[in-house]
Amino acid sequence: MVAKLRLVVEPSARETLPSFFARMATLNGTDVSGFALDLGVSFRRILEQDPTAITTFATRSGLPPEQRTTLLSWTGERAGDVRMRFRGEIFVSRALRNPVVRACPHCLREQAEGQAHPLRHMTMSGDWQCRGVDLCLKHRHPLVPLWTRMRPIERDDISARLAGILPDLLEGRFDRETVTPSEYDHWLDLRLSEGRDETWLATQPLFAAMTFCDLLGAALLRKRGEEADGRAARATGFAVASRGPDSIRGALEDLTQAGDGGHIVTQGELKPVLKTLGLFYRDDDSFGGFRDIVRTHLLEIWPLAAGEDILGHTLPERRLHSLGSASRETGIGTAVLNAFLTEAGAFSPHDARAESRKTFDAKAWQSLLDEIPALVGPIAMRKAMGATLAELKSLEADGVLVPRTRVATIKSPWRISDGLSFLDDLEQRAIPVDGETPGWETIQLVHKRLGAPAGRVIAAIRTGSLRLGKRPDVLGYHGFVVNISEASRWADQSSTREALKIAEGGMSVSVFARSAGIRGKDTFQALIDGGHTPATEVLNHRTKRLQWQMTSADIAAFHEKFATLTIISEETGAHRTTILAALASLGIERFQPDGRDIGSIYLRQDLAPVLDKLVPR
Incomplete structure (x- = not known):
């Protein structure tokens, strides 16, 4: 059994393996290399934490297993090629191993003062080597560089290095002005020393949390025009990140806001954040939580194309467009x-x-x-339809054909498909009329001769009140004709009916429904049958049949309760497409009595936000 050395010391709180090994060597009257040889190992094997060498040293030093575990946890144990386990957390090696060795001069001076052999008592704390720590909380003193050595075997020869600077340490030449600790300082110290974290960052790996606080804080300080030094950046970032995802998203929103109310669509102040998350630690799962938060925000504001990479995620399809x-x-x-x-x-x-x-x-x-x-302009639309300019204007004026846009500066507002669909509808209703057959004229000529809107003439054709002919030798709309005599009789009858309606203070349900933009003979009837709108069934003295009629009071009652796309357009002046977009954005659904779809009819009580949005201010 290997015997315990006669001269031993206890490891100090947070002490590292090289520090403890150096104190044991000094206590036994030798240097670290000689002490290692006396133990039958080498100093390099101690620094590399060779299991056999560590076991030998622990046994000779009388270290119980728990002390050995704590000593190694404050030193950092290799956990892969470029990773180390430090205080139960995984760090990249360079966050714990640096050529520049830092310490608190007050701590070292307190340990040395009054001691006959100060090097036996001066210890290096493991938290001093952690890249995110820059302050001694006990003395409120910044950690200062003591020496720089590239070779670990020289850098970690603690007693030799301290011996060279001991006079300066004792005389206070390493002292700096004290600073006030931040919440970040207290948080990190508590997490390293006790593994305790009462913030949202407890859900995230420590190294990722430290790194993100630094990056986010620096970005926020730059955005404010302030100096983004390390301490201020970490404190600023921690104040945001410790409160969780919503707080982080709020900070990202501030960082990406532009002065015109839009979002900055370049990396801007986020460039270091994106470079770190998307390049340096692209495949590091410990940064996954922060990467997801940042990526989600950018996907909501950046007009990225399908196939673009955003923090390691390839966008399957475009989500946002910009005008550009x-x-x-x-x-x-x-x-x-x-x-x-x-x-x-x-x-x-x-x-x-x-x-x-x-x-x-x-x-x-x-x-x-x-x-x-x-979309095409009026010339192309006329050619596709076989219509004159006057005919196209009449159809537009009466709402038979509606341009895709009413913006005056847009020169191509027409959908050819609308015109061809209209022609197809007329074609199905038309009978052949020889080009030499007299007594027939175009719809436009009927409109001009009788003063009847082209839309009303077409409505009469669709209801069967007028026959429609088609001259086979004339292409398109200009080839559709109406019998002159029939048109004249229809116009006279229409005038009489309108006069009767006005005199009686009402109109037929079918006429009112068409005026409100409601199509389908059963649609409006469903409202009446369900008791949703008033109407009266009266005897038509001409046909001797019962028909539904609406008085002015009935019409007013309908308008008070309901509205259609046609009515909303008349009241607001907005285009149907704009109205539909507003309805969709506000989630307003059509009125469906007993679950039956009767078309674009809406309850007026639901439309207040839409009307408020559409009415010009």
Whole structure:
């Protein structure tokens, strides 16, 4: 059995292995190399923590297992090629092993004063070697560099190094001005000494937490125009990060806010943070919690394209567009895009953000971006439809064809598909009319001759009140014709019916429904049958049949309770697309009696926020 040395000392609190080994060598009247040889090992093997060498030293020094474990925990034990376990936490080696050795001169002087052999009593604390520690809490004194050595065997020869500076230590030449400890200092000391942490950072590995506090604090100080020195940065970062993810996200929001209300879409003050999390420790899982918080924030504000890497995560699809990125991808000018998106509700009319910071939800507005390049001007629309300029204007004026946008500066507002769909609807209703057959004229000529809006003529065709013909030798809309005599009779009857309606103070349900933009003969009837809106069933004296009619009071009651897209548009002047976007953004759903979908009818009581948003101020 290996005998315990006659002369031994107890390890001090927080003392490191090299420090204790040096004191044992001094106590036994030799240097560290000679002492190691006397033990049958080498000093290098002690520093490398060779298990056999450590066991031999511990046995000869009389160290019980718990003291040996504590000694090594304050020294740091290798846990991989570039990792060390320190106080139960994993650190990168360079955070604990540095050519520059620091200490508190007050602590060392207190240990040496009054001692006949001061080197036997002067100890190096393990926390002094930790990169995140820069202050002795006991003396409120900064840790100061004592010596610098590149070779560990020289650097960790503690007694030899202390002997060379002992006079200066005792005379106070290493002393500096004291400083006030921060909450960060107390937090780190408590976590290292007792493993206790009452902040949110207890959920994060210590080295990652220390590093992130430093990075975040420095970024915040730079943003404020203040000097980002180490102590101030760590204290500032800790004050934020210790309160958890919401607090961190708030700081990130401050760091990325631009003066125009948008977000900075370059790295800016976050560059060191992103470089550390995304490059230096890209594959380090201990930084995963902080990486996720930062990545989530950036994904919410940066217009990143699919396939871009953000802190080790490849974006599967684009989430945000800016005006600039959307313009580059679609080839559409930013002014045109801005007009479309503003009208559609993606932007406020007063949005003054710069193009690169004017962002919007890419998926929500992708259909609009896809549609814009296919829009055409009036000349192309007329050619596609086979219509004259006057005919196109009449159809637009009566709402038969609605341009995709009403922005006056946009020269290509039309969807050809709308025009072709309209023509297809007419085609299905038309009968062939030979080009030489007299008594037929175009819808536009009926409109001009009788003063009846083109929209009303088309409505009469759709209800079967007027027959529609098609001249096979004329392409498009201009080839559809109406019988002149039938049109004249229809106009006379329409005038009589309107007069009767006005005299009786009401109108038929079908006429009112169409005026409110409600399509489908059963849609409005469902409201009446369910008792949701008043109407009266009366005898039509001409047809001798019962029909539903609405008085002015009934109409007022409907308007008081309900509104449709047509009514909202008339009341606010907003385009249907803008209205739909506002309804969707506020989560307002259509009225569905008994779960039945009866179209775009809304309860007016639900529409207050929409109307308030759409009415110009």
